[in-house]
Amino acid sequence: MTFTGMVAPVYDFSDTTLANGLRVVINEDHAVPVVAVNLWYDVGSRHEEPGRTGLAHLFEHLMFEGSAHVSKGEHLKLLQAVGASLNATTWGDRTNYFETVPSHHLELALWLEADRMGGLGEALSQETLDNQRAVVQNERRQSYDNQPYGDWLERLQQLGFPEGHPYQHSTIGSMDDLEAASLGDVKEFYRRHYAPNNAVLTLVGDVDTAAALALVERYFGGIAACQDLVGPPDGSAPASIGGEIRRTIPDNVPLPAVFIGYRCPPFGTPDFDALSVLSVVLGGGRGSRLYHDLVLEQQLVRPSEEFVGALDFVGGATLLIADLHCAEGVHPETAETAYDAVLDTLLRDGVGPAEMERAQALLTSELLGHLSALDGRADAFSQHATLFGDPGLVNTRLDRLLAVTAADVVRVGRAVMSKDNRVVLTYVPDEAAGESTADSGLVDAADRAEVPA
Amino acid sequence: MTVLIAQRPAAGEPRPYAFPAFARHMVNGGMVIACHLERRPIVSMTLVSRAGAAAEPAGIEGVANLSAELLGQGAGGMDAHAFAVAGERLGASWFAAVGWDATQLGFDVPNVSVPAAAALLNAALVAPALDPDELARLRDERLDELVADAARPRTRALRELAAALWQPGSRYALPQGGSAESVEAVDLAAVRRWHDTRLLPGCAALVLAGDLTGLDVESVGATVFEGWSGGAGEAVGTSAAPASGGRRVVVVHRPGSVQSALAMGHSGPARGGADEVALTTMQMALGGTFSSRLNYTLREKKGYTYGASAQYDLRRDAGIFVAQSEVKTEVTGAALTDAHAEILGMRDAGIRDDELIDVRLQRIERYPLAFASPRGVAGALSEIVVYGLSDDHYDRQREQIAAVTKEEVDAAGRRHLRVEDLVTVVVGDADVVAAELGGLDLGPVEVRADG
Numbered sequence: 001m002t003f004t005g006m007v008a009p010v011y012d013f014s015d016t017t018l019a020n021g022l023r024v025v026i027n028e029d030h031a032v033p034v035v036a037v038n039l040w041y042d043v044g045s046r047h048e049e050p051g052r053t054g055l056a057h058l059f060e061h062l063m064f065e066g067s068a069h070v071s072k073g074e075h076l077k078l079l080q081a082v083g084a085s086l087n088a089t090t091w092g093d094r095t096n097y098f099e100t101v102p103s104h105h106l107e108l109a110l111w112l113e114a115d116r117m118g119g120l121g122e123a124l125s126q127e128t129l130d131n132q133r134a135v136v137q138n139e140r141r142q143s144y145d146n147q148p149y150g151d152w153l154e155r156l157q158q159l160g161f162p163e164g165h166p167y168q169h170s171t172i173g174s175m176d177d178l179e180a181a182s183l184g185d186v187k188e189f190y191r192r193h194y195a196p197n198n199a200v201l202t203l204v205g206d207v208d209t210a211a212a213l214a215l216v217e218r219y220f221g222g223i224a225a226c227q228d229l230v231g232p233p234d235g236s237a238p239a240s241i242g243g244e245i246r247r248t249i250p251d252n253v254p255l256p257a258v259f260i261g262y263r264c265p266p267f268g269t270p271d272f273d274a275l276s277v278l279s280v281v282l283g284g285g286r287g288s289r290l291y292h293d294l295v296l297e298q299q300l301v302r303p304s305e306e307f308v309g310a311l312d313f314v315g316g317a318t319l320l321i322a323d324l325h326c327a328e329g330v331h332p333e334t335a336e337t338a339y340d341a342v343l344d345t346l347l348r349d350g351v352g353p354a355e356m357e358r359a360q361a362l363l364t365s366e367l368l369g370h371l372s373a374l375d376g377r378a379d380a381f382s383q384h385a386t387l388f389g390d391p392g393l394v395n396t397r398l399d400r401l402l403a404v405t406a407a408d409v410v411r412v413g414r415a416v417m418s419k420d421n422r423v424v425l426t427y428v429p430d431e432a433a434g435e436s437t438a439d440s441g442l443v444d445a446a447d448r449a450e451v452p453a
Numbered sequence: 454m455t456v457l458i459a460q461r462p463a464a465g466e467p468r469p470y471a472f473p474a475f476a477r478h479m480v481n482g483g484m485v486i487a488c489h490l491e492r493r494p495i496v497s498m499t500l501v502s503r504a505g506a507a508a509e510p511a512g513i514e515g516v517a518n519l520s521a522e523l524l525g526q527g528a529g530g531m532d533a534h535a536f537a538v539a540g541e542r543l544g545a546s547w548f549a550a551v552g553w554d555a556t557q558l559g560f561d562v563p564n565v566s567v568p569a570a571a572a573l574l575n576a577a578l579v580a581p582a583l584d585p586d587e588l589a590r591l592r593d594e595r596l597d598e599l600v601a602d603a604a605r606p607r608t609r610a611l612r613e614l615a616a617a618l619w620q621p622g623s624r625y626a627l628p629q630g631g632s633a634e635s636v637e638a639v640d641l642a643a644v645r646r647w648h649d650t651r652l653l654p655g656c657a658a659l660v661l662a663g664d665l666t667g668l669d670v671e672s673v674g675a676t677v678f679e680g681w682s683g684g685a686g687e688a689v690g691t692s693a694a695p696a697s698g699g700r701r702v703v704v705v706h707r708p709g710s711v712q713s714a715l716a717m718g719h720s721g722p723a724r725g726g727a728d729e730v731a732l733t734t735m736q737m738a739l740g741g742t743f744s745s746r747l748n749y750t751l752r753e754k755k756g757y758t759y760g761a762s763a764q765y766d767l768r769r770d771a772g773i774f775v776a777q778s779e780v781k782t783e784v785t786g787a788a789l790t791d792a793h794a795e796i797l798g799m800r801d802a803g804i805r806d807d808e809l810i811d812v813r814l815q816r817i818e819r820y821p822l823a824f825a826s827p828r829g830v831a832g833a834l835s836e837i838v839v840y841g842l843s844d845d846h847y848d849r850q851r852e853q854i855a856a857v858t859k860e861e862v863d864a865a866g867r868r869h870l871r872v873e874d875l876v877t878v879v880v881g882d883a884d885v886v887a888a889e890l891g892g893l894d895l896g897p898v899e900v901r902a903d904g
Contacts, residue, residue: 005565006544009492031491032825033468069459073753077744081811082464083818102818104465111462118455134756134781138712142759142779146712148604206468222456252709254604255597286525286537286547296533299590302597305546328597358542365544365563369495373826 006364008398011377014209015391020225021197024216025381025391027204029374035205037109038098038378039117040386042200043193045173046092046166046232046315054136054173055181057090059189061132063097064088068119072128075112082108085375092167092313093232093387100375103206110219117199118223120190126183133178140172148253149427152323156261159245159423160319166233167313195226200385204378235316237263240421248426255302255325256332258339259425262320264416267312268388270400274412275310275320277404280359281351282343283307283322287358293342294324300335301325314387320416332426340419347414351406363401470821472847473830480671483678484658486834487670490827496567496663497831498559500574500677501838504651505554506629507691507770514624515631516639519591520647521549521556526587529576533587536573545570553629553768555839556652561828564664571676579680581648585641595636599628606707606714606880607779613703613878614716617696618773624691625771654678655685658838663827693771695720700875700896706883707903713785713881717792718775719874724767724840730853731865732765734816738808738862739763739799740776742815746795751778757788763796765869769840774869782882786889789877793895800870803863816854820847 013027045056066072079086079099086099101109144150154170161168201220203212241263265271283290283306290307294300302325310320324335370376371394385391475488506517525547526533540547545562558577562570602608612628619626627635659677661670726732733741740747740763751761761778776796780788804812824830824847837846875895879886883900890898 006494006563007565009494029492031493032821033470034821034825068457069461073744073749077811078461080742080744081815081818083815083820083822085819085822100822102467102821104467105818107462107465111458115457118457131753131756135752135759138757138779138781139759141712141781146606146710146779148601219458222458224455252604252707254600285541287534287541291537292534296590299593302601303594325601327593328600354538354542358538361542361544362546365495365546365561368563369561372493372495 006368008364008368010395011371013381013391014213016213018196018217018221020221020223021195022220022223023200023385024213025200025202025385026207026209026212027202027377027381028207028209029204030206033103033206034100034374035103035106035203035207036098036100036374036378037106037113038096038202038204038375038382039113040094040096040200040382041194042198042386043095044091044093045169045171046235047193047230048169051177052181052185053169053177054171055177055185055189056095057171057173058133058136058178058181059186060088060090060095061136062124062128062186063116063120065128065132066123067116068122070112070115075116078108078112084109090171092171092311093315094383096379096382098375098379106203106207106212107215110215113201114219114223117194117196117220120194121187124183124186124190129181129183129186133181136172137175137178140175140178144172148251149257152259152425152427155247155249155425156259156319156321156423159247160241160261160263161317162237165237166235166315167318192226192228192230195229196220196223197225198229200382202378202381202385202391204381205374232315237317239263239317241423242420244419245423246426247424248428250430251427253427253429255328256330256429257326257427258324258332258336260322261423262416262421263317264310264320266314266316266318267310268314270408271412272310272318273400274404274408275416276363276401277356277359278409278413279308279310279320280362281355281409282346284359285362289342289346290339294335294338298338300327300330300338302327332428336424343417347410347417350410353406356406360402364398367398367401472820472833473824475834478671478674480674481678483654483674483681484838485661485670485674486658486838487661487665488830488834489665490663490825490830493663493827494564495561495827496564496661496665497827498562498567498570498574499557499660499831499835500559500578500657501660501835502556502652502657503554503839504556504647504656504686505552507553507624507768508651508689509624511622512635513639513643514627514635515595516643516647517556517651518551518630519588519595519636519639520644520652521551521558522591523583523588523644524558524577524581525549526591527582527584529573529580532582532584540570540573543569545573551629555835557835564666564668567661567668567673568676571673575677575679575681578677583641583644588641588644592636592639595630596633598630599633599636602628606710606712607777609705610714610716610777610878610880611775613705613880614718614775614876615773617698617701617703617876617878618718618720620694620696622692623694625693649683651686653683653686654681655683660831660834660838662830662834691770698876700873702877702879702890702895702898704883704887704890704898704900705878705880705903706900707880708882708884710881711782712779713782713879713886714777714779715785715789715792716775716777716878717789717796717875718773719871719876721765721772721774721869722767723771724769728861728865728868729767730850730857731861732869734809734812734854734857735799735804735862735866736763736765737812737816738804739795744811746799747776747778747792750791750795751780751788755784755788755791757781757784761792782885785879785881785886786893789890789893789895793875796870796875797872800866800872803866804859806859809859809862813854813857817851820851
């Protein structure tokens with residue numbers, strides 16, 4: 001129990017591994033006649049090989065295009081027709097597939113997931129690959145290339161990780177690499193990563209554990225394990241970037257914006273938890289320091305309830321990111337300087353008990369809200385089982401966050417949020433850059449910092 | 454050697470389902486609607502009022518949004534920062550949102566903190582600071598937001614479509630949060646007038662949805678409504694006169710765009726029509742799901758886009774129909790031709806039997822999912838308040854969905870897909886796309902500079 005009186009529930013679960021290596025986590029919750037089905041495959045963009053960026057995500061698309069007993073388009077059609085909400089995502093460390101269905105349709109969801117886990121290979125064709133390649137290239141255009149500031153994360157990853165690091169490239173991948181992906185690449189990717197012994201299946205909701213387990217055994221039990229699984233690549237990296245890397249990007253943006261990335265310890269470490277608390281103190285909610293100083297008092301940046309946050313990568317290192325969207329008429333250097341002042345004060349003078357309480361209360365209600373939804377809870381179980389080997393960590397997640405002290409926040413903040421460990425991207429409107437090159441220093445700033453080896 | 458089960462399984466026996474039970478209480482002159490949801494500890498505490506953007510006076514459009522926002526910028530003797538911190542130390546997150554027909558404000562709050570958050574909500578309603586400096590800041594923030602929205606291709610296309618579909622001066626022709634000019638004109642007197650004549654307890658209700666175990670709902674309601682006076686205000690509609698331009702194409706030139714944002718639409722019916730269930734069934738088959746005709750053709754067959762959809766936005770006084778997508782620049786004309794053909798096909802040939810079966814089932818089966826979360830339930834209960842729906846509305850609607858026929862759906866399509874009135878907006882590189890658009894039979898083409 002926390003100081004606010006909030007109590008984090010402990011969710012009972014069963015944890016079983018089938019003979020073929022599929023790990024199955026089941027948590028019964030009969031509040032509504034619904035069950036969340038969630039499958040994590042231990043493969044993400046960090047597993048991609050040079051020249052094949054974007055393959056993990058492109059592959060995710062192909063998982064909806066038919067399998068041994070399911071025709072093209074049928075997977076989505078059948079699930080939507082029973083009222084399901086469903087999707088899949090690809091990220092640095094994972095690819096997850098999930099559907100929330102009325103509980104009397106659980107068996108349909110299991111059949112569909114098993115069919116594509118074990119029987120995708122025979123349905124893969126050049127035609128569906130070409131179609132989904134075009135769809136993904138349009139996804140890239142829509143979310144990155146044709147969107148103001150759309151490529152900021154791709155740029156931060158490129159500059160914030162060492163050359164060749166597994167997180168140095170974006171999950172969406174480059175247009176050229178997407179173009180180059182062949183049917184052979186796709187089939188080999190499937191063979192090496194999509195197997196029961198490389199996956200966690202979680203069911204949360206209106207099910208009977210024993211009956212659900214029997215169904216899982218029936219549909220997934222016959223799928224062969226992969227004998228030569230490929231584990232994650234080595235993600236170790238120096239703790240610090242070792243310098244300040246600055247880039248100015250004249251682009252089709254309405255107002256300037258500054259994105260700052262710091263290399264930091266990965267998700268799953270106590271230091272990452274300390275950064276989670278620090279993120280809220282500094283830039284989470286409307287009561288944060290950045291909101292107070294930069295929005296309410298100085299009116300330099302557009303309001304945000306999440307100015308700061310870290311990517312939840314687990315392999316060796318990750319990035320803590322701050323983003324500031326300038327208000328009309330505000331020079332990005334002014335915003336950046338004001339941000340630095342807020343950060344410096346915090347790291348110099350520390351964090352008070354009231355600020356810690358505010359951060360802890362917000363983190364607690366956020367976690368409680370996330371876990372009380374069947375789909376959020378199912379994803380959390382799969383996540384902790386896949387990345388850390390222990391679904392039970394879901395029940396102690398809050399304890400770890402609340403164990404962070406004000407001293408931890410300052411210690412880790414000082415280690416991570418320094419000027420010699422950051423990438424600073426400054427987006428400026430195209431025409432402003434053209435007009436003010438001479439005196440603003442905006443364009444001159446590009447490339448002036450040394451890129452560490 | 455992998456062995457799979459070839460046979461697709463049949464559905465199991467469904468558990469009986471009804472919309473979550475809720476209760477009404479009158480306390481301190483205010484209506485409280487409470488819905489207990491087991492094991493959902495973050496309660497949605499929503500004050501909903503029938504004071505939406507559509508009821509705003511001409512010239513100060515945006516006043517509803519700024520008034521709602523300003524209530525959270527200090528109250529009960531606290532300034533904006535202190536008010537924010539007071540809520541957040543309870544684990545409560547403040548929200549204020551204005552739609553065409555309603556204002557919603559309140560907290561997502563852990564159930565143990567509901568009484569304390571209720572006192573903060575009461576302070577915002579009866580003792581807001583209404584600081585003119587904070588209002589000036591909110592106006593600037595809204596102006597920046599307008600600039601940012603205009604730079605995003607999709608939001609830009611929808612904004613241009615609205616401006617083209619309604620007569621100048623119609624509220625619906627402007628963005629929901631107002632235009633730059635009208636936002637500039639909102640002063641503290643306008644905000645006070647809005648509070649005194651629109652944001653009133655008589656046209657509002659407090660909706661509580663979540664795990665209410667151990668909470669005295671009436672006492673929470675009494676706290677929120679304490680000292681909040683005023684009647685119900687008069688009902689105000691909006692002028693919703695459609696423009697009479699006919700079919701035409703508006704191209705907003707965005708040089709160098711690698712995609713074109715497309716929006717095709719026309720004005721449409723208001724909420725609550727007798728054929729609303731038939732209409733929305735047709736819409737789902739045309740563009741409401743992944744398997745719908747628009748998405749299937751433009752994405753899965755042609756690879757032109759990441760997605761395509763069609764919706765009706767049904768408001769109290771009128772609505773709009775809009776089909777939209779973002780497509781690779783080079784296929785702009787081809788995508789518009791295909792989208793137009795799908796709309797025409799649905800109007801003329803109607804829904805297929807398999808589509809009707811799938812959409813009906815999908816909508817019926819979706820109920821327990823849609824109404825599981827505190828926010829989902831609070832949203833549904835808010836609609837009951839705003840549109841004066843019966844307490845058994847959702848259960849009855851589910852029966853209507855199950856009973857809708859092909860004849861009804863096709864009649865709704867013929868009536869509400871007005872292909873001859875379609876206005877097409879393209880936000881993209883006019884140098885590449887404009888020339889071919891004239892040959893598409895979508896009406897005369899007008900090219901505008903971005904800005």
